[in-house]
Amino acid sequence: MLIMGSTSFSPSLSLSPSLSPHSSKFPNPNPNLFLRSHSSFTPLTLRSNQTRYRFKKLPSSNAPNFLVAASGKAEPLKVIISGAPASGKGTQCELITQKYGLVHIAAGDLLRAEVAAASENGKLAKEYMEKGELVPNEIVVMMVKERLLQPDSQQRGWLLDGYPRSSSQAAALEDYGIRPDLFILLDVSEDILVERVVGRRLDPLTGKIYHLKYSPPENDEIASRLTQRFDDTEEKVKLRLRTHHQNVDAVLSVYKDITVKVSKGS
Ligand code: ADP
Numbered sequence: 001m002l003i004m005g006s007t008s009f010s011p012s013l014s015l016s017p018s019l020s021p022h023s024s025k026f027p028n029p030n031p032n033l034f035l036r037s038h039s040s041f042t043p044l045t046l047r048s049n050q051t052r053y054r055f056k057k058l059p060s061s062n063a064p065n066f067l068v069a070a071s072g073k074a075e076p077l078k079v080i081i082s083g084a085p086a087s088g089k090g091t092q093c094e095l096i097t098q099k100y101g102l103v104h105i106a107a108g109d110l111l112r113a114e115v116a117a118a119s120e121n122g123k124l125a126k127e128y129m130e131k132g133e134l135v136p137n138e139i140v141v142m143m144v145k146e147r148l149l150q151p152d153s154q155q156r157g158w159l160l161d162g163y164p165r166s167s168s169q170a171a172a173l174e175d176y177g178i179r180p181d182l183f184i185l186l187d188v189s190e191d192i193l194v195e196r197v198v199g200r201r202l203d204p205l206t207g208k209i210y211h212l213k214y215s216p217p218e219n220d221e222i223a224s225r226l227t228q229r230f231d232d233t234e235e236k237v238k239l240r241l242r243t244h245h246q247n248v249d250a251v252l253s254v255y256k257d258i259t260v261k262v263s264k265g266s
Helices: 089-100 107-116 120-130 137-148 151-156 167-175 190-198 220-225 234-258
Strands: 034-036 045-047 078-083 103-106 158-161 182-188 200-202 209-211 259-264
Touching: 078 089, 078 234, 089 103, 089 158, 089 182, 103 107, 103 137, 103 151, 107 120, 107 137, 107 158, 120 137, 137 158, 137 167, 167 234, 182 190, 182 234, 190 200, 190 234, 234 259
Parallel strands: 078 158, 078 182, 103 158, 182 259
Antiparallel strands: 034 045, 200 209
């Protein structure tokens, strides 16, 4: 999912060495990483005693406001990003993965691949996706777990997008001993979300995402081939938003010690 436009989060993450004094503050899921607050970049830092990296706020009112520092010798970074449909996960995922080399794993993309392949799982998943409901755990959990355990994810670290969406999905990860270092929550007001979704279009040739109003196609040729996701209608996004709101608190409670919340809109 990728949305551009005046209401999207601006490119916002940068990397630089951290020279700040260290003071561990929060419980730490990764023994090689430390979470801490930072006076000039509140509220969060992940860092180690080896090589240190940080995400820092750029001069933009919409930019996420946190630091991440990781050891060169530590395990690869593991990040979960969560947010309502069209909250900007795709844009942020692209920026983060480009910059830090993490493997982007999007539950929705894995499911759409099953749907496109017309597999048994895909056929079943589509019924739920069309209703804006969560696809049953029997399909989603193994699918995501297997992708997380692939060699590229293990070696480079991962950015998991759209999973977990329920407390049982979060519990399944915990049962497998899979715990992220950081949980990013994009929090965007509902009126902005609906407008973004309804205008969102995909160029099937390049994979680029457009918005009819905020990021229109460059020319008529591209415009003529744009497609819309089958669940990107106002009616369906409202169902997806309802599902999201029903589940987000339960997921947040599992990761509250490592959550960074980024807010946008009223
Ligand atoms: P969005 O976040 O815009 O709803 P996604 O591509 O992440 O888009 O998800 C599309 C649909 O795929 C969801 O509405 C849901 O039906 C299904 N889906 C995605 N992730 C999960 C998940 N973790 N568990 C169950 N169903 C999921």
